[in-house]
Amino acid sequence: MENKRKFSFSYDLSGLPAYEAYASDQLIKSVLGLTLPKYSTQRPNLKGTTTNVGWLENDVYLQDMSCGFNASGDTAQNIITIDMCNKKVNQTLCPTDLYDTYLAMQLSDSNMPENVPFEELILTDISNRIANKVETQLWNNTIAGGDCFDGMGALITSGNGATQIAYTAATASNGLDVFSKIYESIPQNVLHRDDLTIYCSYANYRALVASMRNSSYINMFTDPTGNATQGPEWSLTLPGSNCKIIPTVGINTNVYYAGPSKYVQFGMNSEIMTVKALWDPFEQIVKIMAGVSYGLGVFDVSSWAICK
Numbered sequence: 001m002e003n004k005r006k007f008s009f010s011y012d013l014s015g016l017p018a019y020e021a022y023a024s025d026q027l028i029k030s031v032l033g034l035t036l037p038k039y040s041t042q043r044p045n046l047k048g049t050t051t052n053v054g055w056l057e058n059d060v061y062l063q064d065m066s067c068g069f070n071a072s073g074d075t076a077q078n079i080i081t082i083d084m085c086n087k088k089v090n091q092t093l094c095p096t097d098l099y100d101t102y103l104a105m106q107l108s109d110s111n112m113p114e115n116v117p118f119e120e121l122i123l124t125d126i127s128n129r130i131a132n133k134v135e136t137q138l139w140n141n142t143i144a145g146g147d148c149f150d151g152m153g154a155l156i157t158s159g160n161g162a163t164q165i166a167y168t169a170a171t172a173s174n175g176l177d178v179f180s181k182i183y184e185s186i187p188q189n190v191l192h193r194d195d196l197t198i199y200c201s202y203a204n205y206r207a208l209v210a211s212m213r214n215s216s217y218i219n220m221f222t223d224p225t226g227n228a229t230q231g232p233e234w235s236l237t238l239p240g241s242n243c244k245i246i247p248t249v250g251i252n253t254n255v256y257y258a259g260p261s262k263y264v265q266f267g268m269n270s271e272i273m274t275v276k277a278l279w280d281p282f283e284q285i286v287k288i289m290a291g292v293s294y295g296l297g298v299f300d301v302s303s304w305a306i307c308k
Helices: 002-009 016-032 035-039 102-106 119-140 175-184 202-214
Strands: 041-043 050-059 074-093 163-165 196-200 244-247 256-260 264-268 274-280 285-298 305-307
Touching: 016 035, 016 119, 016 274, 016 285, 035 119, 035 196, 035 244, 035 264, 050 264, 074 119, 074 264, 119 274, 119 285, 175 196, 175 202, 175 256, 196 202, 202 244
Parallel strands: 041 264, 163 305, 196 244
Antiparallel strands: 050 074, 074 285, 196 256, 256 305, 264 285, 274 285
């Protein structure tokens, strides 16, 4: 009976739930795999448009040993505000549009095609493109410009307390000196941390690689897997320091950001991070609906340096 019912209606929807489950996971992985969220502190369950995140600081005072209990020092509860963007994507795919292309051979024999070829690849591509847009916005958004939140460029400024030095473009001859100067500008109070990071454009990153090669430092940063210059993990460690150099597609202007990467608070609502593909039998189209929620906050901007 089940097979007859499917045959009489000429379409089978059994595959769509599998695509939905796969794409939802894929979108979350794509966003969390972005450059800035990957190295930041992730806050995965933030709701609404504005969330206050607590951050503890203890002022510890070391006393001389003596009898009695003399209280000193203090615990401060600081608040970081994370403004959130809640966005959606609506898209349609019409199977009959493929009748005149080579993809027609991939369509079903039904008079009412219920899906489109390579649907899984389409949804994966949509997830990756959403993620790339999120990365760009995390760096370049401004509330003054009508965006939901201020990105790194608007938060890490000298006006907010960051140390600022003049920008110098990296080249194959001066790249090592340029990045060493940026490292020297990072405030001393965070130099002991293991998450020190200099974020830069890919152009400046490639110039640094060339400079290190020309300076005979190649053996100090070469990764046998090739990750320093290709693949998902573009990064290297500045020689003689504990600071990682990480390029991002979000930076394509004349600027560097340097500081503790975990001080960046990346917020998201994982329940909204979904991509769904549904067949509408009345309009005879496949509808794709995506939801994405993301935001940004930075703790202690004075611990950062900016070069612009």
